[in-house]
Structures are given as C-alpha cells and as structure tokens.
Amino acid sequence: MKAIVVTDEAAGTAGMTLVERPEPPAAINDVVAQIHASGFVPTEMAWPSTWTDRLGRDRTPSIPGHELAGVVTALGYGTTGVSVGQRVLGLADWHRDGTLAEYVAIEARNLAPLPGDVDFTVGASLPISGLTAWQGLFEHGNLQAGQSVLVHGAAGAVGTMVTQLAREAGAYVIGTGRAADRQKVLDFGAQEFVDLDNDTLEDVGGVDRVFDVIGGDIQKRSASLIRAGGILVTVVGPPTARPADGLAIDFVVESDRAQLSEIVRRVRDGRLRTNIGNVATLDDAVTALNPTERLKGKSIIRVRP
Numbered sequence: 001m002k003a004i005v006v007t008d009e010a011a012g013t014a015g016m017t018l019v020e021r022p023e024p025p026a027a028i029n030d031v032v033a034q035i036h037a038s039g040f041v042p043t044e045m046a047w048p049s050t051w052t053d054r055l056g057r058d059r060t061p062s063i064p065g066h067e068l069a070g071v072v073t074a075l076g077y078g079t080t081g082v083s084v085g086q087r088v089l090g091l092a093d094w095h096r097d098g099t100l101a102e103y104v105a106i107e108a109r110n111l112a113p114l115p116g117d118v119d120f121t122v123g124a125s126l127p128i129s130g131l132t133a134w135q136g137l138f139e140h141g142n143l144q145a146g147q148s149v150l151v152h153g154a155a156g157a158v159g160t161m162v163t164q165l166a167r168e169a170g171a172y173v174i175g176t177g178r179a180a181d182r183q184k185v186l187d188f189g190a191q192e193f194v195d196l197d198n199d200t201l202e203d204v205g206g207v208d209r210v211f212d213v214i215g216g217d218i219q220k221r222s223a224s225l226i227r228a229g230g231i232l233v234t235v236v237g238p239p240t241a242r243p244a245d246g247l248a249i250d251f252v253v254e255s256d257r258a259q260l261s262e263i264v265r266r267v268r269d270g271r272l273r274t275n276i277g278n279v280a281t282l283d284d285a286v287t288a289l290n291p292t293e294r295l296k297g298k299s300i301i302r303v304r305p
Helices: 009-015 042-046 120-124 127-140 157-168 179-187 216-223 257-268
Strands: 002-005 017-020 030-040 067-075 087-091 103-107 111-113 148-151 172-177 192-195 207-212 226-234 246-250 276-281 298-302
Touching (some): 030 087, 067 103, 067 120, 120 276, 127 207, 179 192
Antiparallel strands (some): 030 298
C-alpha cells in the first residue's frame, strides 16, 4: 500500500516521504479499514508517540495521521461491534501507525459508524476536532447553559467546533484570533470577537470557562479573567497558570464511540458545520502538509477519489 512515513523528528513534516508499505494485519480486537480520507494535525510531529512506542522504543519509520473515514475490510479475532463493508470514522491509537496511508489497523472500539449521507472528507475532519471540543467543554469543563466561554483559536478546526457546541449548550461565546479571523469566528457563532494582536483581552471582563489552545502568556492572562468556581481547560500541556479561585485542567483527547456518534448526528442535522481547509490527494500530501503560508481550517488528505 502507499503510505506517508516519517523518520526524522528534527525534520518534522519536511521529512515526510511517500513509500510502499505492506498492508497491516488485523490483530485481536482489530479492524483493518480501507482509508478514504485522513485528517492531519501539524503538531503530531512534536508528539513523542509519533516517534516511540509505549515503552519508549523507537518505532520509525512511522505513519502519521490519526483521523480516518473509510470502510472496514477485515476483522481480527474476537472483534465485535463493526462489520466488513461498514462505513466508519475514528481516532487511531497515538502509538501505532496512522492514517496517512491506504489502510490502517485500528481497534474496533476506536471507530464509530459513518452514515452514507456524510462524505468521507467530512468524516475525517471530525474525530480530533470534534472530540477535543466535546470533552473539553462537557467532560472537563462541565459547561452549563448561561455560562460564558472564552474560546482561543476560535477560527481553527478545534475552535470552530468549541464555539458551535458551546452555543448549542446555551453558553455565551467570546472567540479570539487574528484580525483576519473576525468574520469567520462570528459566522461560526461567537457573540463577540477579540483580536489578540490589537484588542485588549482583559476588556472582556470575567468569564466562567476558558478553552485554551495557545498556552504561554495568553493562558496566564486568561486565567486571571476566570470567575470564582470557573475552569480553564487546555490542550497544550500542563497549565502554567491557574485561576485564583477555580480549576485549570489539561487533557489529551480520547477516542469515544458514543461522543463521536453524537458529533456525527449534529453534522447530519445541520447543528454542526465542519471547518475544512486544504484537501489534497495522498500523492500530493507531502507538498500539501508543508505549506508556504498559514493554513486555515482542517487539512484533509483524500486517499481514495
């Protein structure tokens, strides 16, 4: 099969190459899926799991990419919950070969059904962005109707999901970004926009929740805005700042079939819109994932036409 591999951590995405690799076998509880579309997160190149296994052993050349939409082609021994020929989407294990390939071996529990009326490109854009937003807001942030949420990176793939899910839950959303992002952030449902380059963040006043995808000084300044009992949720590692009278929680997104199915249901009925940027073929993936300018939206590699 064709696959993108990486071997040099220092080179990052620039070290990607398109090669021929053997198709993966299905281990116990595994599924082999033929990938139609794959999502990619540029920060993967900095994740230890891209380069080493759970015991810290080098696992290069490794196949990056962890989001997929495709069709089940084989089942391992004992695998239940999915069937051969079924359309699926899912989130692949961080420490195993990923989805920038024609096939992937993945645990069945990491997959959810993809209805026939949801395009594979749309499906591949949902697992990381959708689950990160869902878990950050509801599992870790315990968001309630009537609360206010400060959403950083609100024009990004995660931020647009956070904004839409928070609005649906009855929250008041303040999105941040660059000046050029203003209209996009408002179009996805934010009630206010803060230009981090030109506006004063502190002017938003107190908020109940902060969804942080930036860290650093912005995280520190945001923590100071959180009301008593509020929560700062971050996906950029252990928080360096905490609210005076609240919680700061960092988390890594986890696969969850039920949550992914809820996200797909909202896409189908129009409550959730995806934020897809560049779509490229697997043959063009190396070029597409090494852009010369800032990418907007989720990068998707369409593996099968």
